[in-house]
Amino acid sequence: MKAYEKVVAARANNRFTALDLIGSVFAHFMEMHGDRRFGDDKAIVAGIAYLNTTPVTVIGIEKGHDVKERSMRNFGSAHPEGYRKALRQMKLAEKFNRPIICFVDTSGAYCGIGAEERGQGQAIAENLVEMSGLKTPVISVIIGEGGSGGALALSVANEVWMLENAIYSVISPEGCASILWKDSTKAREASECLKLTAEDLLTLGVIEKIIPEGIDAGNAALIDTLKNELADAVKKYSAMSRDELVEHRYNRFRNIGQI
């Protein structure tokens, strides 16, 4: 598939969402709400679940399926309170030694008046700083769209994976095309330039793994792979000391695109 076909696939209306995957990969997901400061952002879901028999903290960016759900979820574009809710759950995970697993699917953090008034930039920045110091394993999986800072705010992890048809980019292809050629309809060309496919990012050393999606109707193969890979990763990183985990995560980002 060409880069732009991946963009289309990652955004497809009938694609599985974070909650779909959470429901099948984990057991007994209990959702927790609110950032304890302002509100409960429905673009981000967070809670506790079992990965096989291990309790884990699960955080997902949820886009919703139909029009009604999508607007309730703000199309998966979080406000500052969403990132703060996620961070609250991550700090609890650290306290109780639970590994953290994030499913990322967003076109980006929301751009609006309320989001700016409540410090969208500050909320993302705080997640980047605090995640870099989390003394518990963190695995992030880009399951659809990985849109810029809004995706990175849940992706300062020990390993970052992408599903086969997911994309991860600093800017949307449309945004890039309109800056570059003053023409947002040239998104196809921009998609190629941005190197946003899972294969590109594996080559660039930005992700550790590509999870094949398969083509079966219920995504059974994908769920199986995801479950097994996550279990292996949790086992691997749980063997590290709390300080080693932090050092490992620091070096991971320190070495990307090394000069």
Add this chain to the structure above:
Amino acid sequence: MLIPNEMPDELSINCPRCKKALSPDELVIRLQICPYCRHHFKMSARQRIHMIADPGSFVEADTDLEPRNILGFPGYDKKLKAAQLQSGERDSVVSGECTIGKLPMGLFIMEPNFMMGSMGRVAGEKITRTFERATKKNIPVIGFALSGGARMQEGIISLMQMAKTSGAVKKHSDAGNLYVCVLTDPTTGGVTASFAMEADIILAEPGALIGFAGPRVIEQTIRKSLPAGFQRAEFQLEHGFTDNIVNRRHQRKYLFQLLQFHRQQSYDKGASV
């Protein structure tokens, strides 16, 4: 005929705020501040070093870091060359160490004349190294943020600079060191969403545009025009995202006093420069 001391129209600069005609040399003397309305014009990184550091104390670091077109992005090589010519810098950050009132610190300043301070791999690396050096030496870091955001032409690698710099800020902070960031016009995008908003003390220049999304993007998203003063420094102070607004004229003294306050915590631990 030109009358001495009278400025020909072609050489004057109109203040974007009060529209008065100003002479460029007068602006240099006045720290690029309009004498009529105090509008803060953009200021180059080198001018800022003159403005805040003890004379001759600045020692620049990482001057060998050169940006490259890592993704083979169309037109980027040309853009880099033009930016280098326009700014006289290799990339958008000037960094190193200096003293203010003899107190040592790490310093990074973003350059408006280099692609409006956009953050790519070199900028992120220079800022990260500034924090790493300061952590080793137990000295504070002072930063001047100015950026249109992440550098699109470096794709995902520019996004990764946000995580990299944030990790370095965290280590510096965990070791008990002070970090002060001054937000200047404009501070937006990935820079706001990383090290600019991560300082212990966040200051802003009067009237500076500070936000995550740029005003045009927000207007397109919400299909409404934004109220006057939206995302300006005064708005950020009102909403609790900066500690203070400090006019350029007072910055050196203000920063010195902050360094003094934190002296015991930092320098007396055995700092050396």
